[in-house]
Amino acid sequence: MDVRALATLRAVRTQGGVTAAAEVLHLTPSAVSQQLATLGREAGVALTERVGRGLRLTSAGNALADAAGDVAVAIERARAACDVFLGSPVGVVDVSAFQSGAQLLLPGLLTRVARLGGITVRCTDEDVAQDDFAALTDRVDIVVAHRPDGGAEWTDAGRGLRVVPLLREPLDVAVGVGHPLAGRDDVRAADLVDQDWIAVREGFPVARVLAAVAAASGSTPRVAHRINDFSVAEALVAAGHGISLLPRHTAGRSAGVRLVPLTGVRAGRRVDALLRPDRAERLVVRTVLDELVALAGEIDRG
Amino acid sequence: MDVRALATLRAVRTQGGVTAAAEVLHLTPSAVSQQLATLGREAGVALTERVGRGLRLTSAGNALADAAGDVAVAIERARAACDVFLGSPVGVVDVSAFQSGAQLLLPGLLTRVARLGGITVRCTDEDVAQDDFAALTDRVDIVVAHRPDGGAEWTDAGRGLRVVPLLREPLDVAVGVGHPLAGRDDVRAADLVDQDWIAVREGFPVARVLAAVAAASGSTPRVAHRINDFSVAEALVAAGHGISLLPRHTAGRSAGVRLVPLTGVRAGRRVDALLRPDRAERLVVRTVLDELVALAGEIDRG
DNA sequence: GTCGTGGATGTAGCGTCGCTTCATGGACGT
């Protein structure tokens, strides 16, 4: 029962295939395949079964992968047990965030962590669909993700995902300064029919919020553009090419845009930190996470 | 954080040294030493410190060894997770027992387990002092041990020892058929002053029971011989060389001996099964243990 | 139908890592 092989099995499940697993493990598909073979030989039962040109875990494979999660946690706990004797935690933590979250949180996080000394934070910005956030936890330690407030939870492919709430951000209606609604203190769903919308791509986190807002006024939104990057969307709004739903703390920095609060409908997004349970045991990771939570709390309050 | 190195660290703690650990792990002391060195390098802190010509774990080493126990458990759980898909458990289980316990339990255990099919039980008889029973759990899967009833618990050197009670056996006074007490239905402590005793060696499980019995009559026992093997002791009793305290179910088989119950003092021994927690996760081990418990229950009742 | 692609799996070969063997150096007891 090699621990590395157990980790490989988990990766095959979460990534959905040998090649993808090999990717996150920095191995060749052949190595992954060989590890699965030897593991299955040891176990005495088939752990995987072919389906089409890919494969999936058998029930035995799933059971073993579940147990493998606990093994990984136990090992990281062991490492952490040493680290407490090592003074303040030291090391490198990989953080991934979607663009607007990165813009909102990463600068502050880096300065906060820099004050502690000895911890290196490596940032990546990732733009993925709602269902793909969890898979990122195989690549980095902390994933900053967002989802519609009140919407679906995170899809966790048997990973025991740790979800740490960071903040809730209202979604305001962004209009150009020349727009008829620009002077309003607030707007209702009914005020928003017959507008050109700048929305995000289908399947991406706040896509469904717009549909919900429109549904409140009994209409379907007219989508002129699909732009995932909020700052690009904001530029389009400023230029008068449509209106958009933008997060309050992140958007509204450019002069040509007004953010008008939306009343009568609950529109917002939740920003969460996602971690794989074994990674969550690492002391450096916990430290960085604590800073992230504290920072988000400050933003959330004021 | 190699799992084998973690297991080695645990063995060094429980066995109290590099050489002894190497023994139970079937390695050379050099290999153990090298594993500790690399583990300490990874951990970044010293895990061991020299004391005299041996060594002991530092506090960091102890913390890591504790965590290593959980790692071992998690891994065995993973193995067990596969075994449930494998039909009835198969494999080999090593059992160790002290002589009289072995005589009482092992024959029945072997026939019971043989009925299940596919499980090989390897038996060993071990005669060790009270404090050394726990250390045997590094060598075999199940240790059948005994201790004075009401006496000290098992000394567990940070091993998280699993203790499974098997049975309680009263200690009777064994006398030769020609002895004045042979006709009695029971005896009291006061009847036993000024007798030649056949006791067990100092530090061995039921040694203190005799002292307790004597104390009840306000005297100190006169020990003529120190014999650890109860059947040898019984032969001496039969030949009239003294009297002894012998377990009721185990002794009294030879014609020249009478077992007379002792009243007014609570004299007995408890027989327990001792397991290392990781070993206790193995499905075969659990199966054999269940049979052992059932068998002991039968003996205890009738 | 054929062809091309994507993905999993075998085989050969090589590097690396951990073991054993042997030698060294302290610490304790006689």
Added chain:
DNA sequence: ACGTCCATGAAGCGACGCTACATCCACGAC
């Protein structure tokens, strides 16, 4: 002071797991 016990270092060897390459199968395109 010597011998013994125990942990540790250096050299060498074997084994294991990886990469690279080839093969095979399933699916989709034309």
